[in-house]
Amino acid sequence: MAQLPPQTIQRDPQLFYWILFPITVVMVLTGILRHYATVLMASPPKKVDQPALKEQRSLMHGVAVRSNFHALTAPSFKARREFLTTAFDAAATPPANPMTDPGAMDGMMGMMKNNMAMMIPNTLIMSWINTFFSGFVILKLPFPITIKFKSMLQAGVATKEMDPRWMSSISWYFLCYFGLQFVFNFLLGSDNAASQMAQQMQGMAPQAPNMFGPGVDANKQFQAEAENLAVIKHYSVLDDVEQRLLEGIKTR
Amino acid sequence: MPSHRDEESAHLCLGRLVNRFGDDNERVMALIGLMKEADATDDATLEVVLKEYEALLQENPTNIPIVKRRVALLRSIGRIPDAVTALTGLLDFSPTDSEAWSELSDIYFSQGLYSQAIFALEEVLVLQPNAWNNRGAAPHVHQIGIGDQNDSAKQLAEALKRFCRSIELCDDYLRGYYGLKLTTTQLLNDPPKPSKQAESDGLSPPNLSTLQKLDGLATEKLGEITRRFTAGERGWRGFEEAEIVAARELLEKSSSTTVR
Numbered sequence: 001m002a003q004l005p006p007q008t009i010q011r012d013p014q015l016f017y018w019i020l021f022p023i024t025v026v027m028v029l030t031g032i033l034r035h036y037a038t039v040l041m042a043s044p045p046k047k048v049d050q051p052a053l054k055e056q057r058s059l060m061h062g063v064a065v066r067s068n069f070h071a072l073t074a075p076s077f078k079a080r081r082e083f084l085t086t087a088f089d090a091a092a093t094p095p096a097n098p099m100t101d102p103g104a105m106d107g108m109m110g111m112m113k114n115n116m117a118m119m120i121p122n123t124l125i126m127s128w129i130n131t132f133f134s135g136f137v138i139l140k141l142p143f144p145i146t147i148k149f150k151s152m153l154q155a156g157v158a159t160k161e162m163d164p165r166w167m168s169s170i171s172w173y174f175l176c177y178f179g180l181q182f183v184f185n186f187l188l189g190s191d192n193a194a195s196q197m198a199q200q201m202q203g204m205a206p207q208a209p210n211m212f213g214p215g216v217d218a219n220k221q222f223q224a225e226a227e228n229l230a231v232i233k234h235y236s237v238l239d240d241v242e243q244r245l246l247e248g249i250k251t252r
Numbered sequence: 253m254p255s256h257r258d259e260e261s262a263h264l265c266l267g268r269l270v271n272r273f274g275d276d277n278e279r280v281m282a283l284i285g286l287m288k289e290a291d292a293t294d295d296a297t298l299e300v301v302l303k304e305y306e307a308l309l310q311e312n313p314t315n316i317p318i319v320k321r322r323v324a325l326l327r328s329i330g331r332i333p334d335a336v337t338a339l340t341g342l343l344d345f346s347p348t349d350s351e352a353w354s355e356l357s358d359i360y361f362s363q364g365l366y367s368q369a370i371f372a373l374e375e376v377l378v379l380q381p382n383a384w385n386n387r388g389a390a391p392h393v394h395q396i397g398i399g400d401q402n403d404s405a406k407q408l409a410e411a412l413k414r415f416c417r418s419i420e421l422c423d424d425y426l427r428g429y430y431g432l433k434l435t436t437t438q439l440l441n442d443p444p445k446p447s448k449q450a451e452s453d454g455l456s457p458p459n460l461s462t463l464q465k466l467d468g469l470a471t472e473k474l475g476e477i478t479r480r481f482t483a484g485e486r487g488w489r490g491f492e493e494a495e496i497v498a499a500r501e502l503l504e505k506s507s508s509t510t511v512r
Contacts, residue, residue: 050313054345061347068381073410076374238413242458245416246465 007163009137019138019169023129027176030121031184041113055218062088062225070237077234088226125173130156133169141165262287281308282317289325298329316346320355327359335359350379382421411435412458416466426477426495430502433470436463437506471506474499 048056062084069077134156141153143165150164157168167175266280266287273280288301305322308315319342326335339356343349357372376383412435419428440463458466478500480488 048314050345053314057346057348064348064379068378071377071381072374076371080378237417238410241413241416241420242462242466245420246462246469248420 007166009140009166011137015136015138019133019136020172023133023169023172024176026125026128027173027180028183028187030125031180032187034117034121035184035188037117038114041117042110058087059218059221059225062222062229066225066228066232069232069234073236073238074234077236081229081232085226085229088222088229122177126170129170129173136169137162137166138169138172139167141167257290259290262290278315278317281315282321285318285321285325289321295329298325301325302329314345316342316349320352323352323355332359332363347375348379350376353379408435408439409458412439412466424473424477426474426491426499429470429473429477430495430499432466433474433502433506436467436470439463440467471503474503478503 065077065080065084072080137154137157140163145153145164147164150162152174153164153167153171154162155168155170155174157166266283269280269283275281275284285301285305288304289298292298292301302322302325305318305325308318309322319338323335323338323342326332326338336356336359339352339359342352343356346352353372353375357369357376360366360369360372412432415428415432415435419425419432422428440460477488477491478496481491481496
């Protein structure tokens with residue numbers, strides 16, 4: 001089978017300056033803009049009021065006692081267990097509705113703001129590229145790729161026979177969209193808010209269990225913790241510690 | 253005024269912190285207060301600072317750095333009961349604050365309220381189970397608290413066990429060995445009557461041969477540490493001079509009693 005001669009397309013060299021370069025610059029600039037917009041719009045961490053703080057810390061205290069009970073002697077552990085289980089059982093408050101809780105609403109607004117900062121520029125740039133640069137073939141990749149990439153790289157160029165190595169302007173936009181993260185890391189530091197990719201990744205990752213988030217039933221948590229405490233079979237690190245010490249010294 | 257005070261640098265650093273984090277940051281607020289306390293020359297100024305702290309807390313009662321500064325200030329101007337009240341208030345809404353618990357235990361200890369001090373130290377242990385220096389602190393209190401306790405056997409046994417545990421966690425813990433030596437000597441010289449309650453709690457003191465072995469171990473190790481420290485051996489210079497001196501005195505005292 002004879003090799004097909006490589007396709008050549010006569011391109012205007014000005015395409016590089018008028019399409020490739022502007023798209024890249026605009027992408028970088030919007031990334032930077034988005035970063036600073038997010039920084040400006042970020043709501044400061046909300047103050048926790050005293051009862052809520054007490055609720056959280058008491059629960060953490062219960063967890064600490066439960067997991068480190070071995071540091072205590074039997075009588076002091078028993079005293080704590082009794083105190084904590086009665087206190088936890090008594091602390092029964094119905095959970096607040098997250099939609100009426102102003103704190104929870106704040107959190108949701110924050111998320112909305114972030115999403116907006118991500119979506120609006122994307123939509124604008126996409127439509128801008130579609131209006132101005134659609135249908136241009138702007139560069140040829142320096143390596144061969146299979147036909148499967150055709151639909152990805154030649155979006156907006158409906159030419160059946162064209163080699164998939166040719167790229168259209170909208171494809172260049174997508175390449176920038178996914179590939180500029182490292183440029184932003186370099187320009188803005190590693191915890192920047194410019195890159196959409198990082199944020200999408202974050203969205204995809206399973207949400208970390210938020211112990212004290214809105215809508216979590218504190219009442220149930222307290223009851224579970226009281227139960228956990230009640231079923232502990234106590235032992236102490238102080239049991240036979242002197243024997244352990246003597247043996248450890250001997251074997252050393 | 254002591255010569256090592258460098259207020260100029262302190263003010264400079266504080267100024268930079270304020271510029272960077274703003275003067276409404278909780279930690280910066282505490283540092284500003286600390287600076288005012290340091291600059292105060294008489295009790296009246298300190299009272300003014302205290303009033304400022306209280307005003308800040310009125311605004312935001314969960315400002316923990318300020319709560320702690322207030323406790324420290326109350327303690328330093330001698331209003332111990334107020335300091336304890338403030339601390340227990342803090343611990344009521346933040347019971348996971350090991351710093352506050354250890355401060356509370358220190359205050360109780362200074363007032364001679366040993367069982368309260370022990371309770372607070374146990375809380376520190378629950379929150380930081382592997383801090384051997386805290387483990388060291390608890391038995392000291394136990395030991396000193398023996399005088400006015402009825403069940404001294406239990407107290408001494410617990411002190412012994414806690415010293416053992418702190419040595420187990422940190423091999424060359426001088427204070428641990430020191431305390432172990434003190435406790436074993438006390439138990440050997442003056443064996444307390446076994447009490448039923450101590451046995452039921454699993455806190456009966458170990459038998460005689462174990463005690464003697466522990467005593468020997470502590471003596472040996474204290475001797476090794478003091479010897480190597482005095483010789484300036486590599487890796488053995490990190491001890492406090494005063495602690496070494498105390499250890500040596502203890503060793504000398506115990507050897508003289510053995511001879512007698």
